Amino acid sequence: MEFSPLLRELIQALRCLPGVGGKSATRMAFHLLERDREGGLKLAGQLKAAMEGIQHCQDCRTFTEEEKCGICANPRRLEAGQLCVVETPGDVMAIEQTGLFAGRYFVLMGHLSPLDGIGPAELDLDKLDVLLGREPWGELILATNPTVEGDATAHYVAQMARRHHIKVSRIAHGVPVGGELEFVDGTTLSHSFSGRQPLV
Amino acid sequence: MEFSPLLRELIQALRCLPGVGGKSATRMAFHLLERDREGGLKLAGQLKAAMEGIQHCQDCRTFTEEEKCGICANPRRLEAGQLCVVETPGDVMAIEQTGLFAGRYFVLMGHLSPLDGIGPAELDLDKLDVLLGREPWGELILATNPTVEGDATAHYVAQMARRHHIKVSRIAHGVPVGGELEFVDGTTLSHSFSGRQPLV
CATH class of the missing domain: 1.10.8.420 (RecR Domain 1)
Incomplete structure (x- = not known):
């Protein structure tokens, strides 16, 4: 049976x-x-509504059912003149929870991965190019994941920004707070040394 | 945000x-x-269909969208003259997978638990009583879980069956096949001893 x-x-x-x-x-x-x-039943209804209603934000590509997401629709987020490039909407949420960043985002919805057929077109990097030329950005912050693909994507986006003469920075990689040096892998530790900051 | x-x-x-x-x-x-x-979207559709369409089998109370489930609708399952009482539809599936039982089931959809307000009425035991009187059962097999509540439920159902003069048996509890005696708890081991079988 x-x-x-x-x-x-x-x-x-x-x-x-x-x-x-x-x-x-x-x-x-x-x-x-x-x-x-x-x-x-409620889950069935919400699933249907979300699958049919949620699209990508016109400006930053994050998930939203409006034309623009809450951040892009807020004119005060543009005043900071900072644009942060991340891989996923979850990354946006994580950065927002720190409360330290008041600028705008661009969500790649992935990373460059030629072997999987994901190139600049799949990440809508032409949209990012338009966005970079349209607003007077003071800084572009690259917050893609510290993986091979994330680093390659960051490198590619950095070159785009330089063509627009925008200052580019990458988030710091190093020993996580609360971590123990002994158990941190070598690559992270070398990032941690090369990225050391002068004590003021 | x-x-x-x-x-x-x-x-x-x-x-x-x-x-x-x-x-x-x-x-x-x-x-x-x-x-x-x-x-x-497919999940949304299936959820809605299942939540609205799936009811309990008239005879054995398992989940089905028909009036009777596949087992109760099959007249050959009655010929064995055996009725097995289990707690959940998942238990039915587990027993069916052994391929050893060809009789019918009654699914309690839980166990007696007076502290949680679950008494004989909540388990539809009157339906079981009707079923016990209606067919010429040769044996009632109690396959509720070997927990305090499952044992109490088995005891209660056994008394019902005795009123109908039906032979009652309980599935064996003991050391699971492939298990090691050293790591089996004391209660299971004592069940295993008291339920020992003569080697033929």
């Missing part, structure tokens, strides 16, 4: 979620059916 | 899934939006 068709298809559909295999999907389906049908 | 309202509500709705907190929900939402909008 197998589960009834509707239940089987629900379990199959739940497996599209990242990190959810057969066992978790079965557990989720039973949980919703036994204890939270209302939550399941 | 926060996520846009639609995205925020999607993340909140995803948290109704068991084992999914804020971080996982955010990751799931981004994954669907970035890489699998089709899967997200």
Whole structure:
């Protein structure tokens, strides 16, 4: 015997979620059916609304259902004259939570990865080019991940910015606060030494 | 800045899934939006269909969108004259996968737990009583979990079956196959001893 068709298809559909295999999907389906049908229906509605309604911000490419996201629509974010380039909308959220950055963002939605067929066109870098020429930016901050692809992407974007004569900086890499030197990998530690700051 | 309202509500709705907190929900939402909008839409449809369509089987109470589930609708499952009482539809699936049982099931959808307000009425034990009286059962197999609540439930159901003069048995508890005696807890080991079988 197998589960009834509707239940089987629900379990199959739940497996599209990242990190959810057969066992978790079965557990989720039973949980919703036994204890939270209302939550399941609400999730169905929100999923449909989000998948159909959420697009990319015209200016920074982050996720939003409006033409422009909350940050791009706020004229005060332009006054800082700083543009921060990140890989994902989650990175925007992480930086916003520090409360230290008041400028605008450009979200690449990935990184350059020629082997996967992701080039400048896929990251809409022409849009970034337009944005770089349109506003009087004082600084471009590269906050892509410190991976091979992230570094390559940062390098590419830096060259674009230099053509527009914009000052470019890269976020610092080094020993994380609270970390122990002993357990930090060599590359991070060498970044930490080469990027050392004078004590004032 | 926060996520846009639609995205925020999607993340909140995803948290109704068991084992999914804020971080996982955010990751799931981004994954669907970035890489699998089709899967997200399909999940929305399946969720709605399942939450609205799946009910309990008239006879055995397992999940099904039909009046009777595949097992109860199959007349050959009645011929064995065996009824197995389990706690959840997942238990039915586990027993079916062994391929050793050809009888019918009754799914309690839980266990007796007076402190949580779950008594005989919540488990539809009157339905089980009707079922016990209606068919010529040769044996009732109690396969509730070997927990305090599962044992108490088994005891209660056994008394019901005895009123109908039906032979009652409980699945064996002991050392799991492939397990090591040294690491098995005392209660299981004592079950294993008291339930020992003569070697033929």
